Amino acid sequence: MIIHSKFKDYEVHMESNFDFLRELSQTPNAEFVIDEKVYGLYKTYFKEIPEERLFLVEATEEHKVIETALAICEKMTEIPAKRNAHLVSVGGGIIQDITGFVANVLYRGIPWTFVPTTLLASCDSCIGGKTSLNYKKYKNLLGTFYPPDALHICPGFFQTLSxxxxxxxxxxxxxxxxxxxxxxxxxxxxxxxxxxxxxxxxxxxxxxxxxxxxxxxxxxxxxxxxxxxxxxxxxxxxxxxxxxxxxxxxxxxxxxxxxxxxxxxxxxxxxxxxxxxxxxxxxxxxxxxxxxxxxxxxxxxxxxxxxxxxxxxxxxxxxxxxxxxxxxxxxxxxxxxxxxxxxxxxxxxxxxxxx
CATH class of the missing domain: 1.20.1090.10 (Dehydroquinate synthase-like - alpha domain)
Incomplete structure (x- = not known):
């Protein structure tokens, strides 16, 4: 499925198994931001990601803030490629919000691949380009529109959802x-x-x-x-x-x-x-x-x-x-x-x- 956006066209890939994760792990100039719970459940598929390119996030509302986004931005400045840097994120809606925001503001926009792991993110929020961060007592006060370059949806992730x-x-x-x-x-x-x-x-x-x-x-x-x-x-x-x-x-x-x-x-x-x-x-x-x-x-x-x-x-x-x-x-x-x-x-x- 191709989604047409004012920013760029992007594709939704429906995956039948987790093999695609190994291929994503080989993405050049990439920083991998992964929900730490998802990383623990599916660690075997992420073992090829270099430790220095891995950023784990506890996916809670308390972490859906500008400080988390800025920490990822700072980590990504270590990638020599700069505007060719690629952000690959794996998780639910909170991870999507944080990393979509980062991909939009870092170097005025970098390539971004998103792997939604919840049914909610997969069936709804993963397309449309909305990103939101909480600020102080305000929920979703900060936000942008910035869709990913590619999406990979695998229903196998839903088996481990509560x-x-x-x-x-x-x-x-x-x-x-x-x-x-x-x-x-x-x-x-x-x-x-x-x-x-x-x-x-x-x-x-x-x-x-x-x-x-x-x-x-x-x-x-x-x-x-x-x-x-x-x-x-x-x-x-x-x-x-x-x-x-x-x-x-x-x-x-x-x-x-x-x-x-x-x-x-x-x-x-x-x-x-x-x-x-x-x-x-x-x-x-x-x-x-x-x-x-x-x-x-x-x-x-x-x-x-x-x-x-x-x-x-x-x-x-x-x-x-x-x-x-x-x-x-x-x-x-x-x-x-x-x-x-x-x-x-x-x-x-x-x-x-x-x-």
Whole structure:
């Protein structure tokens, strides 16, 4: 798959096994930045990387900061090639954010190869070019647009993900298929058991189709000014859930919950048929497992978090809502506090009823 970008065209390679890692290890003039947990699990495939060219990162939000990026930049100044230096990074979304930022700012842009190792990064964030760093108390305050030169996706990595992280990735996979309309919804309904069983062939197909779906949005609106904003379906609710729970609920799971809440608002506004809403809920509940009661958190905190979401354009609450037409999502700027309260209560009732 080729992604067309204003910066450069880049290719997504779907890998069947880990042999490609040995070839990547031979990349000339390269610095290898690897999630230290991934390095420990797959060390045998990285043994040809020279120690002086290896930079391990603990992939936590605390390390997704400018200091980590600058440390990598400083390490890469040791490479004589300078602007021919090549950054190869292996890990999930945090590693992607740090290294994408580095590749963009070092020498005003250097070649960058990324190997996503989580389902969440593989099916979504690895394309589109967004990078974000936390600064002081602000999450994702600093950022750039800078896509990799090449991506290598291998579903074998998903076998060692925790259930929490795997289900988080599935939340985004389900989101893309529901957004795609009847065909996508039916496809996810028919294959959810295989996906939950981590069938690698099935995962490869759904990762590819998710990226194809996203590709259609980012190629016409790379810098998030119009059409691409629709990919934030459910994110206004999802980001608020992440924030108020202190990120106890991971991103993809929060988005899955946010979809149920957003669809509740759309259904009550007459924008979405009840049948689509019920079918979507049934699939989404298969990938949502949380030990938190959202009603334990004051509604005011949800509203405050939604107002601070960077997609807001005024004092009114903005959200992306589904309609009955495939890909025809609507950006609305008049979500009411009462609608948020109802949607949150609705999810809690639904979740506990099936638990």
């Amino acid at each position: 259930e929490r992280d795997f289900e988080s990735g599935l939340g985004e996979v389900v989101k893309f298929n529901i957004m795609a309309g009847e065909h996508g919804l039916k496809n996810i309904e028919d294959n959810i058991d295989r996906l939950l069983a981590r069938d690698e062939d099935c995962l490869k197909q759904f990762v590819y189709s998710s990226l194809e779906f996203k590709k259609g949005f980012i190629e016409v609106d790379e810098f998030d000014r119009g059409e691409r904003i629709k990919l934030n379906f459910a994110h206004t609710f999802g980001h608020a859930i992440e924030t108020v729970t202190g990120y106890e609920i991971p991103h993809g799971t929060a988005v899955a919950i946010g979809m149920i809440m957003a669809n509740r608002v759309a259904e009550r506004r007459g924008m979405l048929d009840s049948e689509i809403a019920r079918r979507s809920e049934k699939v989404l509940l298969r990938v949502i497992h949380i030990g938190i009661d959202l009603n334990e958190y004051p509604l005011e905190r949800f509203i405050s978090a939604m107002r601070k979401d960077k997609k807001q354009t005024s004092e009114h609450l903005t959200a992306v809502l589904m309609t009955n037409v495939a890909k025809d999502l609507k950006i609305v700027h008049d979500v009411q506090i009462e609608e948020v309260a109802d949607a949150r209560d609705y999810f809690e009732q639904l979740y506990h009823a099936q638990a």
